[in-house]
Amino acid sequence: MTAEDQTQTGPWETVKRGLQLSPELRRGIGFTVFLAAVTALGRLVVPVGAQKILDEGLLGSGGPDLPYVFAVAALGTAALLVTTAANYVMNRRLFVVSEHALAALRRRTFRHIHDLSMLHQQSERRGALTARVTTDIDQISQFLQQGGMVLVTSTAQIIVATVVMVFYSWQLAIAVWIVFIPVTWLIKWLQKHLASAYTSVRRSVSKMLSAVAESVVGAGTVRAYGVGARTSERLDESIEEHRRDQTRAISRSALSFG
Incomplete structure (x- = not known):
């Protein structure tokens, strides 16, 4: 059992370590977080819009107010279009940036392996070194493009949902x-x-x-x-x-x- 096997790191530690080893990941990270916040807002458009239409548009004290219903529906549709575009741009940025960063990381890993002495390489099993630049990199790519994306959007969604809940109750x-x-x-x-x-x-x-x-x-x-x-x-x-x-x-x- 190596120290690597004994030490388990969480997702945030993984993200921090990844940012240290791959500076390319930090490029445009602020804008990506902003897009994640916009995407999280989009998930609240439908429930909030439905609540406004039912409570104030259809069940209001003065009876159904169709112009108000149409206005809220139009605003909700426009907001969903904006958040959908923000989600597309965010996903595209995450995929492009992560692939560029992983390409650079793979090159550095190959360079490090080639710089190792022949004695060290002979002491390692062939598959162990191969796995470092194949399956390991693929797992990092999967984390950045799926788990990392969910981590960013879910965090933004929790913050936005908490603010909305505090506003209502x-x-x-x-x-x-x-x-x-x-x-x-x-x-x-x-x-x-x-x-x-x-x-x-x-x-x-x-x-x-x-x-x-x-x-x-x-x-x-x-x-x-x-x-x-x-x-x-x-x-x-x-x-x-x-x-x-x-x-x-x-x-x-x-x-x-x-």
Whole structure:
């Protein structure tokens, strides 16, 4: 067990570390956060608009007020168009910036591997180094384009929803947060188990790629010494271990967020 396996970092620590290692991610981050706030406002347009139409447009003291209903509906439609455009621009910026940053990170990783001494490279299994610039980078890309995007938009949505609840009823806001805070602790506890499961997946991927690379590169040696059966058995074991770890990680993820 390495120190890397023993130390589990949360999503915010991951984001901070990513910003330190990839300065390209900081480009336009303020504008991206602003777009996330606009997108979060768009999620409140429909419920607020529906409440205004029902309470003041259709069920008002003076009877139905159709011009007011049409005006609120038109404003709501315009607001949804604006927030939809903001959501598109935000997603596009996140995808473009993250891919540029990951391309630079991949180049730096390749450069670092090439700068390592031959003794160090010989002591590492081939698949371990390959996984650093393939599957690891792919996982970072997936986090930035999906989990990172959800992290930004959800944070903005929580802030905006809290402000709206306080405006309508501060008692309701307090009740919601009393329920919400224990849920955040539960999610954090679940994230630790998920991080442990996906650490095992990361390790098993490296082991599987090592077994595949060694069986291909060393095919001549395997045939010469007649150890094909043993090599095939080790390859099957590494594939089965990866399948088992991946299934366990996906099951925990589905149980936590499904």
